[in-house]
Amino acid sequence: MTLREFISDRLDRLLLQAVCAAVAAFFLRATGTQSGVLVILFLALLLFFSGVQLADFLRQRARLRELTAILNGLDEKYLFAECIPSPRNLYERRLFDLTRTAERAMTSAVSDARAAQGEYREYVERWVHEIKAPITAAQLICRELDGEKRRKLTGELARIEEHVERALFYARAENPERDCIIRHTDLSEIAAQAIGNHRTLLIQSGVRVETQGLDCFVYTDGKWAAFILGQLLQNAARYRGEGPVVSISARPLGKQVQLTVADNGIGIPAHELPRVFDRGFTGSNGRARGGSTGMGLYLCKKLAGSLALGLNIASEVDAGTTVTLTFPAKESL
Amino acid sequence: MPKIIIVEDDPAIREELALLLENEGYQASVVTEFTGVPEQVLRAAPDLILLDLGLPVRDGMSLCADIRRSSRIPIIFVTSRDSSGDELRALSLGGDDYITKPYNIPVLLARIRAVLRRSGGPAEPDTLEAGNLTLHLTRGTASAGDRSVELTRNELKILAHLMSRTGEIISRADLIDALWDSQIYIDDNTLSVNMTRLRSKLDEIGLPGLIKTRRGMGYQL
Numbered sequence: 304m305t306l307r308e309f310i311s312d313r314l315d316r317l318l319l320q321a322v323c324a325a326v327a328a329f330f331l332r333a334t335g336t337q338s339g340v341l342v343i344l345f346l347a348l349l350l351f352f353s354g355v356q357l358a359d360f361l362r363q364r365a366r367l368r369e370l371t372a373i374l375n376g377l378d379e380k381y382l383f384a385e386c387i388p389s390p391r392n393l394y395e396r397r398l399f400d401l402t403r404t405a406e407r408a409m410t411s412a413v414s415d416a417r418a419a420q421g422e423y424r425e426y427v428e429r430w431v432h433e434i435k436a437p438i439t440a441a442q443l444i445c446r447e448l449d450g451e452k453r454r455k456l457t458g459e460l461a462r463i464e465e466h467v468e469r470a471l472f473y474a475r476a477e478n479p480e481r482d483c484i485i486r487h488t489d490l491s492e493i494a495a496q497a498i499g500n501h502r503t504l505l506i507q508s509g510v511r512v513e514t515q516g517l518d519c520f521v522y523t524d525g526k527w528a529a530f531i532l533g534q535l536l537q538n539a540a541r542y543r544g545e546g547p548v549v550s551i552s553a554r555p556l557g558k559q560v561q562l563t564v565a566d567n568g569i570g571i572p573a574h575e576l577p578r579v580f581d582r583g584f585t586g587s588n589g590r591a592r593g594g595s596t597g598m599g600l601y602l603c604k605k606l607a608g609s610l611a612l613g614l615n616i617a618s619e620v621d622a623g624t625t626v627t628l629t630f631p632a633k634e635s636l
Numbered sequence: 637m638p639k640i641i642i643v644e645d646d647p648a649i650r651e652e653l654a655l656l657l658e659n660e661g662y663q664a665s666v667v668t669e670f671t672g673v674p675e676q677v678l679r680a681a682p683d684l685i686l687l688d689l690g691l692p693v694r695d696g697m698s699l700c701a702d703i704r705r706s707s708r709i710p711i712i713f714v715t716s717r718d719s720s721g722d723e724l725r726a727l728s729l730g731g732d733d734y735i736t737k738p739y740n741i742p743v744l745l746a747r748i749r750a751v752l753r754r755s756g757g758p759a760e761p762d763t764l765e766a767g768n769l770t771l772h773l774t775r776g777t778a779s780a781g782d783r784s785v786e787l788t789r790n791e792l793k794i795l796a797h798l799m800s801r802t803g804e805i806i807s808r809a810d811l812i813d814a815l816w817d818s819q820i821y822i823d824d825n826t827l828s829v830n831m832t833r834l835r836s837k838l839d840e841i842g843l844p845g846l847i848k849t850r851r852g853m854g855y856q857l
Contacts, residue, residue, distance in 0.1 A: 512821030
């Protein structure tokens with residue numbers, strides 16, 4: 304608050320005082336007070352009024368600064384009303400009470416929304432576990448069918464599984480601290496798990512998978528890393544070209560480990576590349592092919608953030624796409 | 637015949653799994669009453685327990701801890717709970733392996749074999765024989781009479797799979813499937829290349845035409 308703001312705020316009061324002074328001066332003059340006395344009286348009055356106003360200004364400004372400092376110090380700004388100092392006068396008390404009531408209504412709305420979100424997340428997780436039982440049973444029953452039908456049904460079941468996994472990890476990514484356990488993990492096991500989970504899609508798409516240098520350990524959550532790798536394998540199979548090959552290779556990079564997943568697929572146009580990690584972005588390939596959800600890479604990015612995993616993508620149309628995952632060193636976790 | 641007991645509350649999975657295991661040459665039994673599971677399991681004295689986590693009455697984790705108090709029978713958890721935390725806890729309670737649903741059937745069977753082998757079941761044979769042909773799995777060679785030839789890992793697995801099902805016609809798709817189980821991730825073209833090389837190697841040791849091609853159906857030994 305500046306002095307000018309303060310004055311313009313109190314202009315009506317100051318004008319009233321000026322008018323009162325003028326009326327008093329006129330009355331005193333009419334009743335025969337000498338003009339010298341009047342001037343002295345006027346100056347004394349001016350000095351007194353200005354002093355009072357200035358003190359008021361300084362007090363208000365200090366108060367506002369104090370409240371601003373409290374607000375700035377808060378991580379959760381909406382808790383401001385709980386942290387304000389005790390009121391100095393009736394007016395402040397009433398104002399603070401109003402603020403506090405409003406804040407409480409807001410906090411309870413926020414916590415209701417959080418609880419609802421948590422419940423929904425729990426429901427999704429439970430649902431995912433429930434749906435896995437019939438999928439498992441269907442897979443076992445499928446085995447009794449003849450070759451061609453079995454292959455087709457297995458393929459469809461694998462697609463259901465992919466969607467279910469994405470839903471699960473979408474729910475998990477919302478609060479990673481609950482499910483994510485970073486451990487010293489064998490990279491070759493992560494790769495075997497990811498390849499195993501998507502083998503139906505890969506085999507039926509005629510993809511050859513080459514692995515190289517995976518016999519090393521990384522610091523990560525194996526399940527989450529396998530999910531990320533799985534999304535990359537799915538993309539490689541979906542957007543494949545002629546004679547599809549995916550190569551998964553790892554090499555140490557100082558204390559970090561760099562995992563490269565390279566395919567020889569149809570590639571991504573350069574102008575779409577910066578947006579592939581955006582939620583719901585399907586791009587020209589996804590639109591041309593259909594069935595793209597725009598969720599896979601978005602989830603990869605989100606999960607990678609929780610794992611402190613570097614995630615980079617490079618691609619060339621008609622040549623292929625290369626995704627690099629950089630696993631962090633132990634020290635940086 | 638190793639005896640496997642299935643503790644699983646979903647009837648469809650339970651029955652199909654028992655059927656699958658029996659087809660694979662195991663003796664399978666199921667638990668259908670979920671009170672007093674540890675006693676039932678111990679009375680059955682199986683060689684392996686397949687244990688679900690989410691069970692009525694008592695959770696699989698506490699059942700595992702209970703069974704472990706009096707027995708070292710190998711336990712494989714088979715569950716739809718797939719967080720790292722659940723897996724860590726299950727293994728620290730004495731589980732031997734942890735497989736998540738929906739599982740890949742060949743993978744499940746391979747893990748069952750591995751756990752049974754670790755727990756001192758019959759060792760897998762080191763050699764396979766079919767007619768004149770002997771396959772040495774650890775050495776990676778095939779021999780007939782006094783002639784012998786070295787095989788690559790892919791060729792070895794292809795031949796081993798054909799030899800384990802002598803007389804059967806094995807489709808290319810099934811063969812590829814079986815190779816993927818052994819972490820050989822090849823496609824149709826690579827299979828053809830490997831097959832040609834394998835045949836010429838068998839030719840070298842005097843077994844031309846051992847692997848027959850059944851047009852439109854697959855291969856047969």
